[in-house]
Amino acid sequence: MxxxxxxxxxxxxxxxxxxxxxxxxxxxxxxxxxxxKEVKPKSQWNELDYLCDSIQKAYGVEIIYEYTPxxxxxxxxxxxxxxxxxxxxTKVMLNKIWLKPLKENFPVFFKxxxxxxxxxxxxxVHFNDPTxxxxxxxxxxxxxxxxxxxxxVNNFSTGKTWLKDHIVTLYHEHAHQIDHKYGRGYLFxxxxxxxxxxxxGYSSKTEAQAQADGFWKGYGGYxxxxxxxxxxxxxxxxxxxxxxxxxxxxxxxxxxxxYKMVHQKYMDMGVDLHKLHLMVDSVVNKVNx
Amino acid sequence: MKKVFYNLIIVASLLMLIxxxxxDNISNGYFDANLERxxxxxxxAKKVLASSETGWVMMAKVGLNxxxxxxxxxxxxxxxxxxxxxxxxxxxxxxxxxxxxxNGTGAPQLIFTxxxxxxxxxxxxxxxxxxTDHMYNIVGVSADTVAIQCYRSGKxxxxxxxxxxxxFKRPKDWKWADGEIYFDxxxxxxxxxxxxxxxxxxxxYINNPSKNKTFETIWSTVAPTNLATMQNGFPFQISRNIGxxxxxxxxxxxxxxxxxxxxxxxxxPAMSNNVMxxxxxxGYTSNLTYMNYFINTYNIHYLTxxxxxxxxxxxxxxxxxxxxxxxxxxxxxYDNLK
Numbered sequence: 001m002x003x004x005x006x007x008x009x010x011x012x013x014x015x016x017x018x019x020x021x022x023x024x025x026x027x028x029x030x031x032x033x034x035x036x037k038e039v040k041p042k043s044q045w046n047e048l049d050y051l052c053d054s055i056q057k058a059y060g061v062e063i064i065y066e067y068t069p070x071x072x073x074x075x076x077x078x079x080x081x082x083x084x085x086x087x088x089x090t091k092v093m094l095n096k097i098w099l100k101p102l103k104e105n106f107p108v109f110f111k112x113x114x115x116x117x118x119x120x121x122x123x124x125v126h127f128n129d130p131t132x133x134x135x136x137x138x139x140x141x142x143x144x145x146x147x148x149x150x151x152x153v154n155n156f157s158t159g160k161t162w163l164k165d166h167i168v169t170l171y172h173e174h175a176h177q178i179d180h181k182y183g184r185g186y187l188f189x190x191x192x193x194x195x196x197x198x199x200x201g202y203s204s205k206t207e208a209q210a211q212a213d214g215f216w217k218g219y220g221g222y223x224x225x226x227x228x229x230x231x232x233x234x235x236x237x238x239x240x241x242x243x244x245x246x247x248x249x250x251x252x253x254x255x256x257x258x259y260k261m262v263h264q265k266y267m268d269m270g271v272d273l274h275k276l277h278l279m280v281d282s283v284v285n286k287v288n289x
Numbered sequence: 290m291k292k293v294f295y296n297l298i299i300v301a302s303l304l305m306l307i308x309x310x311x312x313d314n315i316s317n318g319y320f321d322a323n324l325e326r327x328x329x330x331x332x333x334a335k336k337v338l339a340s341s342e343t344g345w346v347m348m349a350k351v352g353l354n355x356x357x358x359x360x361x362x363x364x365x366x367x368x369x370x371x372x373x374x375x376x377x378x379x380x381x382x383x384x385x386x387x388x389x390x391x392n393g394t395g396a397p398q399l400i401f402t403x404x405x406x407x408x409x410x411x412x413x414x415x416x417x418x419x420x421t422d423h424m425y426n427i428v429g430v431s432a433d434t435v436a437i438q439c440y441r442s443g444k445x446x447x448x449x450x451x452x453x454x455x456x457f458k459r460p461k462d463w464k465w466a467d468g469e470i471y472f473d474x475x476x477x478x479x480x481x482x483x484x485x486x487x488x489x490x491x492x493x494y495i496n497n498p499s500k501n502k503t504f505e506t507i508w509s510t511v512a513p514t515n516l517a518t519m520q521n522g523f524p525f526q527i528s529r530n531i532g533x534x535x536x537x538x539x540x541x542x543x544x545x546x547x548x549x550x551x552x553x554x555x556x557x558p559a560m561s562n563n564v565m566x567x568x569x570x571x572g573y574t575s576n577l578t579y580m581n582y583f584i585n586t587y588n589i590h591y592l593t594x595x596x597x598x599x600x601x602x603x604x605x606x607x608x609x610x611x612x613x614x615x616x617x618x619x620x621x622x623y624d625n626l627k
Contacts, residue, residue, distance in 0.1 A: 066402030079532035082404035123532025131414030
């Protein structure tokens with residue numbers, strides 16, 4: 001009898017509250033919870049909305065330039081971009097320099113690793129206070145699997161230096177996303193274990209010093225996350241011969257080891273970073289926008 | 290005895306089980322029965338915002354030693370979701386700015402979704418205004434008032450909800466916020482009998498006439514090379530502060546005023562939608578010194594031009610500045626004949 005009572009109690013415990021745990025009903029699996037809750041009606045679309053729509057259809061990336069609390073949480077501080085900057089930025093940087101050539105030249109990498117959302121930030125990322133100076137290009141936004149974001153859109157310029165810097169930084173930020181998605185790997189973190197400069201040490205290092213220590217630049221020696229991302233950044237920015245030359249000059253086995261790891265990791269995802277460099281160099285420097 | 294004790298525990302747990310689930314049922318019942326409520330409130334807010342042809346006014350408090358509030362005139366085009374912003378710091382640029390009214394959670398929200406003067410003021414911080422977000426909860430709507438509250442109150446860990454602005458319809462006689470520019474030191478037609486002429490300026494404080502002041506002044510134009518340097522110090526532009534934007538490059542002029550008790554010196558106000566703006570520039574020490582001295586002495590940071598009357602060689606101008614409710618609290622007169 002006593003056992004029966006216990007059994008009934010346990011049963012009630014298990015099933016009793018089930019319904020109430022889903023007070024709004026069962027989760028509807030056909031609903032895309034990642035899409036925006038309130039879609040802007042077509043009657044309100046401007047030129048950029050039409051452009052974003054065609055980019056989404058062509059490349060599967062939703063470009064976001066208008067902020068709502070669904071885009072920006074209460075604990076993050078980004079400034080929305082100015083419309084007259086966001087429009088040419090989307091046309092030139094996102095469409096012509098990033099997505100189109102990537103899809104054409106590296107379809108496997110494009111298909112597997114392109115985020116489904118991209119957020120434009122007018123200024124840079126403020127970590128704690130919206131009124132203080134900020135410099136981070138995309139940190140905080142890019143620790144998510146499905147969305148990438150870039151700061152500095154209000155500075156948009158068709159000057160080649162700006163375009164090159166920005167697209168290289170975009171691949172750097174994207175590397176953070178890859179890092180979060182798959183991990184840098186156990187072995188990558190062991191190469192320079194105990195040799196990182198930390199927050200206080202990295203800014204005083206010259207590139208040559210950093211390379212001798214096993215990092216591409218001072219900032220790469222800040223922490224393993226930036227070490228990984230700066231590896232990608234440097235392979236996108238510089239040619240294969242430049243990279244190999246620096247490895248020789250630096251005499252750093254760590255630098256070479258990590259370079260090979262990151263290069264191979266990206267090869268496995270369908271992109272040879274040296275070829276990506278050639279592509280980026282070509283779309284930035286051989287075309288006038 | 291032991292058995293009774295066990296049974297008691299079982300009964301007590303059952304009771305707890307049954308009652309502990311009740312809370313959810315109560316709170317959700319209301320929302321289930323009022324699915325349209327949020328939609329309705331948001332629609333109502335939209336209708337009211339569109340109802341004022343001349344727009345709505347937010348009065349923002351500044352961090353400067355000024356007793357007047359910064360008026361921000363917002364005109365909402367609810368068909369295209371465009372917002373047109375005019376304020377006293379500089380002339381509004383041509384770029385488009387957008388807003389959205391969303392259902393929000395609990396209250397509908399008014400959000401300045403793209404970069405605009407509104408996000409610029411949020412970025413600049415307390416010196417220019419007490420705005421702490423570009424997203425607002427709409428906390429009250431009536432035929433002539435829309436009360437909005439900044440969604441965030443400042444930096445991380447600060448409490449939820451900032452200042453509440455009771456927006457009112459733009460007064461019809463705020464001609465400065467209309468399209469026509471009639472007060473413009475960059476225009477040769479305007480500067481005739483004004484530039485280089487020794488005139489008088491009188492500042493009146495409506496609630497404190499004992500503070501009234503009169504001083505001699507000379508207004509003069511700025512040479513192009515100097516102007517470029519001064520424009521470089523305009524704090525609301527992208528090259529100074531990347532999160533900002535929405536203003537045109539301003540025109541500055543020189544306004545002579547008594548600096549300390551013995552010398553006269555130029556302060557350089559910026560022209561802005563028929564307003565002269567006494568907002569300190571960034572990065573130039575001498576400008577900061579004189580501008581701050583001017584603000585601290587007269588306790589104003591702008592003067593909107595109400596009228597320019599020319600009779601022969603005589604030019605008279607009337608100016609005003611407003612309190613938190615948009616009432617005139619400071620008046621000023623310029624007369625080119627001392």
